[in-house]
Amino acid sequence: MDEYRKAAGGSGSGSGRCRLLLSALAAQLQAPASFSLTRDLPNEAVLLTDQTTVTLKNIEISSKLFFVLLRKTKITVGKRFSISRHDEKEDCIREHGMARNTPFCLERPEAVSSLALENIKRMPPNNIGCILKRVDLSSTWLINILPKLRIKKDCEVGDLTLNTNREEHVAGILKHDQMFCVGRVKRMNLNEYAVGVITKVNLKDCEIEWLGLHASEEAHVSAVLEYAQTSCDGRLKNVSFMGCCAVQEQKFCVGRVENMSLGGYAVCVVTKMRIKKGNIMENLFLDACGEQLSRILEKGDGSIELGQIRTGGLDSIPEEIKRKLRYTLVDGEGRSWVLMRIYTDEKGNEVLISIEREIVTVCKGVSPSVKDVPVCKGCPSL
DSSP states (O other): OHHHHHHHTOOSSTHHHHHHHHHHHHHTOOOOSEEEOOSSOOSSOOOOOTTOEEEEOSEEEEHHHHHHHHHHSEEEEOSSEEEEOOOTTSOSEEOTTOGGGOOEEEOOOSOOOHHHHHHHHHSOSSOEEOOEEEEEEESOGGGGGGGGEEOOTTOEEEEEEEEESOTHHHHHHHTOOSOBOOOEEEEEEEEEGGGGGGGTBOOTTOEEEEEEEEESSGGGGHHHHTOOOBOTTSOBOEEEETTEEEEOOOOEEOOEEEEEEEEEGGGGGGGTEEOOTTOEESEEEEEOOGGGGHHHHTSOTTOEEEEEEETTTTTTSOHHHHTTEEEEEEOTTSEEEOOEEEEEOTTSOEEEEEOOSOEEEOOTTSOOOOOOOOOOTTOOOO
16 A cells, blocks of 8 residues: 555656556556455555445545545445545545535536446435535536435535536436435526426425526426326325326425526426425516416416515516416515405306405414405406
8 A cells, every 4th residue: 555655646747657656556466356445454555446346334435535436446335434525634534424524515527437327326325424515516427426425404505506418417316206315405506407306306494595497498397397296105196087097296395495596498397396385585587488488378377376475576577477476475574465366256267366455464484364355346357
């Protein structure tokens, strides 16, 4: 191992000299078929190749070492394994259980090797302990590693940004029914095919300051549009109608959201999401046109539930879209302005009307209740 350290950290002409020394060292060694990584490393040098199966268990290693092993060897992840922030001044191999004090950023701009992809596929879900400070993954297979991580629910993640134009970069996530946790995310941005990941992330306990979704093609949101209800054991709940089998549709929870921005075909996601009760949204932004809005426009008036939103928070929303939303405007004094109400006309039809003057006081943490207001039968609908 001393020889390896000398080669890896040698001086002289820099990285080129290091590679030559490592190549010379590798020529003298024979790679083992398997190797169990422990804190107590052997004194002699060990050559690990793409034919070596490295077992990782009962240990914590730095994120830098983990990704080297992920790319260069076959790895098997066992119990009590975690990764932590890399620090040049500290050992990259430590006792298990120290990750709670060393959060790191998951940002890998380089391409993922085929060997790394196979390693990710073999990993059991929710098995690699870690605490993330930030996630920023673009156009990489590495996005599929997220369900393999074991992240505590109270772990605060500042930013979660995923972006890819290739469906296979998120296929490993979308094919599983099981939800996974990424901690308490503050700002989330999902773009193109990565928009579908929102249906697999457990966000019910999150208080998201900014949620941004954008999809330039309808295919990018297919996973959201096909989202179906699942039971606790992951199986689809089916309902039989006259010999036919239909899947019950369910909305996925996005927790509490302060500001939401939906762009392109991702605007249709608002028809599938459920916001936690008691949430007060500050602003909703929609950036779309033409057929990108079709799935919202085909909905009934007042059928898309938003909950409570600040007065002025819908100012940028076109009127034809606003009519499809059901919401309660809340001002800065905690009073809610109920603008929409359904009443029954003489023929028994439900008609959505606008009520702009009725003000009902809202107590903190309690859903607003609306008094019955007499409405004339000839009141025009929205």
